Amino acid sequence: MEEENDAAAPDAVGQEATKQTNNDESSNAAVDGTADAKDTASSGRAKRVRKATTTYVPEEETKKEIIIPDGKGEKLQDMPNVVAKFQDITWSNLGLKHLYNIVFGRGKKADFKKHLLQFNGLVFSEGNEEAEKDKLLEKIFKLKLDQLKEVMDLCDIGRSPESFGGKNPDKEMLCNRFVEWLEEPKASGKKLKGAPKKSSGKRKGSSTADAKAPKKPSAKKTKKESSKPKTKKKTTDVEAADDGEMELNIPGVSTAKIRSKIESIVSNADKESVTVKDVRKELEKWLDMDLVEHKEGIRALVMDAM
Numbered sequence: 242m243e244e245e246n247d248a249a250a251p252d253a254v255g256q257e258a259t260k261q262t263n264n265d266e267s268s269n270a271a272v273d274g275t276a277d278a279k280d281t282a283s284s285g286r287a288k289r290v291r292k293a294t295t296t297y298v299p300e301e302e303t304k305k306e307i308i309i310p311d312g313k314g315e316k317l318q319d320m321p322n323v324v325a326k327f328q329d330i331t332w333s334n335l336g337l338k339h340l341y342n343i344v345f346g347r348g349k350k351a352d353f354k355k356h357l358l359q360f361n362g363l364v365f366s367e368g369n370e371e372a373e374k375d376k377l378l379e380k381i382f383k384l385k386l387d388q389l390k391e392v393m394d395l396c397d398i399g400r401s402p403e404s405f406g407g408k409n410p411d412k413e414m415l416c417n418r419f420v421e422w423l424e425e426p427k428a429s430g431k432k433l434k435g436a437p438k439k440s441s442g443k444r445k446g447s448s449t450a451d452a453k454a455p456k457k458p459s460a461k462k463t464k465k466e467s468s469k470p471k472t473k474k475k476t477t478d479v480e481a482a483d484d485g486e487m488e489l490n491i492p493g494v495s496t497a498k499i500r501s502k503i504e505s506i507v508s509n510a511d512k513e514s515v516t517v518k519d520v521r522k523e524l525e526k527w528l529d530m531d532l533v534e535h536k537e538g539i540r541a542l543v544m545d546a547m
Contacts (some may be wrong), residue, residue: 255412285410292319307345307352314426322429327354329493331529343381343392344423363423374420381416389415397429398422417468489538494528502527507546515545 317323330337332350341353344360365373381389389412393400398419401407408416489496506523507515517540524539525532530538 257539270465307348307356309356309359310362310364312360314324314362314424315428316359316361316424317396319429320397320426322431326395326397330395331527333527335388336395339384339388340392340395343377360426362425369431378401378416378420381419382412386412386415389419393419396422396426397431399429399431422434479505489530489535489542491528491535499524499539500546502540503542504546507543512547 307465317327327337332353337352337353337357341348341357344363345356348356363377384392390400393415398411399416400418405414408414489499491499502524503520506520510519517536520543521532521539522537
């Protein structure tokens with residue numbers, strides 16, 4: 242019996258070893274199978290199809306049309322003082338910009354004068370007048386005091402103490418008057434400072450005897466005239482001032498400002514390539530006017546600056 246037990250023990254050990262080997266082989270096969278399945282899945286996956294790209298084209302911005310309200314006042318183009326003040330400034334003037342922003346909002350500088358000259362009063366929405374008026378007043382009040390005065394002067398709106406009953410007006414009083422004017426613009430009727438005085442009819446209608454009678458030149462004058470050689474006077478846009486300085490007859494701007502602007506343009510340009518025409522074009526942009534008839538005077542100032 243002992244011999245049989247001893248013989249059976251090795252067989253049991255062998256069977257256990259065989260089972261262990263079979264288990265290892267089956268587990269290895271399972272792992273290999275899983276790997277093969279993964280490889281097959283990866284190789285059999287459908288390729289990614291690229292979608293066609295569409296180019297983004299931004300929508301064209303529709304230009305906002307400026308609507309001139311049909312107010313109940315006078316058009317600015319019918320107010321001589323306002324028209325004269327508009328002619329004396331360029332579209333880059335800050336006072337003009339503030340006025341346009343108050344009346345129309347944002348816009349192109351080139352359209353400032355054209356639109357404002359057609360303006361004849363604001364029109365508030367029916368039933369919402371008070372709210373819109375308060376909003377307008379708040380917008381005007383955001384201006385600094387000197388900016389507000391500049392805009393009111395541009396519109397020829399009176400702001401003297403006499404026009405306020407002898408009281409010195411504060412900012413709130415000026416804002417209220419400006420809003421009233423915007424609702425119904427009216428010409429002030431004041432004479433513009435610097436306007437040429439009209440000659441009286443009496444001087445024109447002097448006696449015919451005096452007009453017909455030739456004046457005898459004095460002896461001193463005839464001697465001086467005879468001694469000087471006669472030269473033809475050339476008519477140009479340039480005149481000599483009392484101090485010998487050249488004067489340009491460009492309305493709304495002094496010759497000193499023109500000279501200073503020309504010196505600035507020349508100093509910032511290439512002096513070897515810049516021409517008189519280039520400088521004149523820059524001045525035309527600055528003044529917003531045609532300066533062809535003043536080209537001889539501009540040429541002289543450019544030559545001085547060069």
